[in-house]
Amino acid sequence: xxxxxxxxxxxxxxxxxxxxxxxxTVVRRLGLENISLVLAITVLALLIGSQNSAFFRSSNIAAIxxxxxxxxxxxxxxxxxxxxxxxxxxxxxxxxxxxxxxGMVYAASWGNWWLSMLIPLAAGxxxxxxxxxxxxxxxITPLIATLATLSGxxxxxxxxxxxxxxxxxxxxxxxxxxxxGKVLFIPTLVWVLIIVAALIHVxxxxxxxxxxxxxVGGNDTAARLSGVNINRRILFxxxxxxxxxxxxxxxxxxxxxxxxxxxxxxxxEMLAVTGAALGGAALRGGKGSVxxxxxxxxxxxxxxxxxxxxxxxxxxxxxxxxxxxxxxxVIQQLSSGERRVGLPK
Amino acid sequence: MRKHKLVxxxxxxxxxxxMIGCSSGQESPATGGSGASDNTDGKDAAGPxxxxxxxxxxxxxxxxxxxxxxxxxxxxxxDVTITSADLGDDANKAVSEVEAAIARGVQGIIIVVxxxxxxxNVIKLATDAxxxxxxxxxxxxxxxxxxxxxxxxxxxxMGSKVGEKAAELYQAAGWxxxxxxxxxSWKQDLTVCTDxxxxxxxxxTEIVGAGNTPEVIEVGTDNTPxxxxxxxxxxxxxxxxxxxxxxxxxxxxxxxxxxTALQNGGVxxxxxxxxxxxxxLACKDWAAxxxxxxxxxxxxxxxDVGKAAVNAMVAYLRDGVPLPPETIADTHMVDETNYEQSxxxxx
Numbered sequence: 001x002x003x004x005x006x007x008x009x010x011x012x013x014x015x016x017x018x019x020x021x022x023x024x025t026v027v028r029r030l031g032l033e034n035i036s037l038v039l040a041i042t043v044l045a046l047l048i049g050s051q052n053s054a055f056f057r058s059s060n061i062a063a064i065x066x067x068x069x070x071x072x073x074x075x076x077x078x079x080x081x082x083x084x085x086x087x088x089x090x091x092x093x094x095x096x097x098x099x100x101x102x103g104m105v106y107a108a109s110w111g112n113w114w115l116s117m118l119i120p121l122a123a124g125x126x127x128x129x130x131x132x133x134x135x136x137x138x139x140i141t142p143l144i145a146t147l148a149t150l151s152g153x154x155x156x157x158x159x160x161x162x163x164x165x166x167x168x169x170x171x172x173x174x175x176x177x178x179x180x181g182k183v184l185f186i187p188t189l190v191w192v193l194i195i196v197a198a199l200i201h202v203x204x205x206x207x208x209x210x211x212x213x214x215x216v217g218g219n220d221t222a223a224r225l226s227g228v229n230i231n232r233r234i235l236f237x238x239x240x241x242x243x244x245x246x247x248x249x250x251x252x253x254x255x256x257x258x259x260x261x262x263x264x265x266x267x268x269e270m271l272a273v274t275g276a277a278l279g280g281a282a283l284r285g286g287k288g289s290v291x292x293x294x295x296x297x298x299x300x301x302x303x304x305x306x307x308x309x310x311x312x313x314x315x316x317x318x319x320x321x322x323x324x325x326x327x328x329x330v331i332q333q334l335s336s337g338e339r340r341v342g343l344p345k
Numbered sequence: 346m347r348k349h350k351l352v353x354x355x356x357x358x359x360x361x362x363x364m365i366g367c368s369s370g371q372e373s374p375a376t377g378g379s380g381a382s383d384n385t386d387g388k389d390a391a392g393p394x395x396x397x398x399x400x401x402x403x404x405x406x407x408x409x410x411x412x413x414x415x416x417x418x419x420x421x422x423x424d425v426t427i428t429s430a431d432l433g434d435d436a437n438k439a440v441s442e443v444e445a446a447i448a449r450g451v452q453g454i455i456i457v458v459x460x461x462x463x464x465x466n467v468i469k470l471a472t473d474a475x476x477x478x479x480x481x482x483x484x485x486x487x488x489x490x491x492x493x494x495x496x497x498x499x500x501x502x503m504g505s506k507v508g509e510k511a512a513e514l515y516q517a518a519g520w521x522x523x524x525x526x527x528x529x530s531w532k533q534d535l536t537v538c539t540d541x542x543x544x545x546x547x548x549x550t551e552i553v554g555a556g557n558t559p560e561v562i563e564v565g566t567d568n569t570p571x572x573x574x575x576x577x578x579x580x581x582x583x584x585x586x587x588x589x590x591x592x593x594x595x596x597x598x599x600x601x602x603x604x605t606a607l608q609n610g611g612v613x614x615x616x617x618x619x620x621x622x623x624x625x626l627a628c629k630d631w632a633a634x635x636x637x638x639x640x641x642x643x644x645x646x647x648x649d650v651g652k653a654a655v656n657a658m659v660a661y662l663r664d665g666v667p668l669p670p671e672t673i674a675d676t677h678m679v680d681e682t683n684y685e686q687s688x689x690x691x692x
Binding site: 052054055057059060062063064066067070162163164165168170171173176177178179180181182183184185186188252255256257258260262266267305308309311314315317 | 488
């Protein structure tokens with residue numbers, strides 16, 4: 001049974017204050033998910049900061065910012081896929097492939113930085129197109145299709161690199177600027193996330209393509225009957241996912257100074273899904289927002305940074321991450337009012 | 346004209362702000378920017394000391410032992426805190442954790458890198474922040490090729506000891522080379538692993554002679570017991586006629602995984618000479634009193650390495666004792682008769 005079409009912009013405001021007065025209008029305008037996440041970030045930050053004041057240092061805030069960039073890029077684009085009703089768990093492998101290609105092209109082209117970014121980007125778009133084609137024309141569910149390419153693209157990255165880190169970009173001015181530079185006191189890496197997230201936010205909220213993506217995720221039959229070319233939209237979303245994952249891969253190369261075949265596929269895809277789900281994107285499709293995902297990624301970054309800062313056993317980080325995801329999704333499901341009978345939809 | 350000036354003025358304001366807040370990322374601050382303490386000369390950490398011990402594959406027993414040793418040394422020294430982070434196999438996470446450690450102002454960083462290629466970047470981050478950095482287990486160098494101070498083992502030397510023990514057991518067994526194969530398993534993109542395996546075959550050949558050295562089958566693994574087991578099972582299928590096996594590899598995970606696969610495949614423990622590296626897994630068969638192909642293992646103590654690294658770092662920070670370029674920890678060959686006396690922690 002198809003899901004009802006959700007409002008295309010879950011954080012959009014209703015025009016009038018209504019019975020709840022101005023407070024409720026503000027809550028609706030900001031979005032309940034965003035308010036909850038900001039509250040959670042604030043409480044967590046105060047808790048960690050009260051134990052170790054170094055948490056509030058500007059350098060630590062910048063470190064958290066840098067830490068969440070790769071995860072954030074993948075989570076933002078994962079949100080788009082999830083809103084469409086799909087999932088893409090191959091994004092980390094695409095990032096790894098793009099990273100290693102960036103290192104190899106940089107070395108092979110005697111330090112041509114733009115070519116070393118262009119080719120991985122093209123490869124990422126092709127990987128995304130491949131995922132989309134397999135889903136649409138191979139009639140394989142996105143989970144299975146991208147589970148296969150998670151392994152396939154990772155293997156491809158290992159194959160072209162022979163499993164070794166490739167090239168050295170640590171002495172290149174452009175890569176160094178990306179990895180360690182700042183613009184307006186904000187790390188360049190964070191700017192990349194801000195720009196990509198803003199563009200995707202605009203795409204989802206203010207363009208026809210964005211509205212179509214929400215419609216496909218909410219009720220694909222209704223979307224098709226109302227004239228949306230579903231296949232084209234699905235292909236577009238997977239290509240977008242491949243492209244953004246490639247950008248994440250190029251950033252990995254900049255940060256580590258070499259092309260890393262498996263850095264993106266060391267659980268990064270799961271963090272991307274966690275970020276999207278924690279941000280309130282409904283895994284059944286039709287609901288989600290880039291802004292909430294960014295808050296969710298910041299929450300994860302604060303949590304992981306804080307646990308290391310407080311000297312908590314690293315094994316607890318995995319437990320905390322899982323517990324946070326379950327708590328967020330349970331709250332989301334309970335608030336949806338779904339009957340507690342049988343398997344959840 | 347006036348209007349143009351006004352527009353130019355308005356445009357200049359954000360441009361100026363942009364210029365003020367810009368950085369190419371290539372600057373090398375003389376002292377610890379980023380809120381970090383400048384400890385490049387040592388001797389300025391009179392009070393409490395925090396050292397970040399960042400490790401690849403932090404869930405492997407050797408590295409768990411290493412952190413235990415580091416914390417024991419810190420407790421003995423007093424006023425020293427060790428914060429650890431598991432980097433897995435993720436070089437990107439290594440950079441993130443170094444940045445986070447610098448940001449919170451740790452006095453020293455000890456790191457086991459997931460990939461030696463990330464060495465130049467992490468060294469640059471630490472030196473720019475004025476924080477001493479030491480490599481543990483896997484050596485790293487900066488972009489000029491200058492090695493960072495190192496604490497750990499000599500890979501080639503460890504391999505030589507394994508090869509020597511395997512040769513001794515092989516000659517004692519009196520097996521014919523034609524009926525025997527050497528199965529060497531390791532993560533082939535890790536230089537430290539390759540050094541160990543190369544050291545083993547070189548020493549083995551030197552002792553028994555090239556003519557008496559059995560054919561070597563090289564198997565690439567991810568250094569986990571399950572992966573080694575899977576790969577060895579397939580190798581056994583392809584070499585069903587082989588009567589005797591000599592096994593070595595990068596670590597105990599490899600050798601115990603291969604030995605289990607051989608035994609599961611019907612090879613008698615008496616037809617296997619497996620010489621491990623670490624002893625923390627090989628000892629399990631010995632502790633259970635079970636007949637096994639795991640005949641011996643080179644005991645490398647993660648605890649000793651963790652202690653040595655922290656002691657050297659604290660001596661540098663408190664007393665200005667220069668970080669030794671290379672601190673090589675002792676290793677001992679153990680078997681079922683002496684592993685307990687040698688201090689092997691068999692959980």
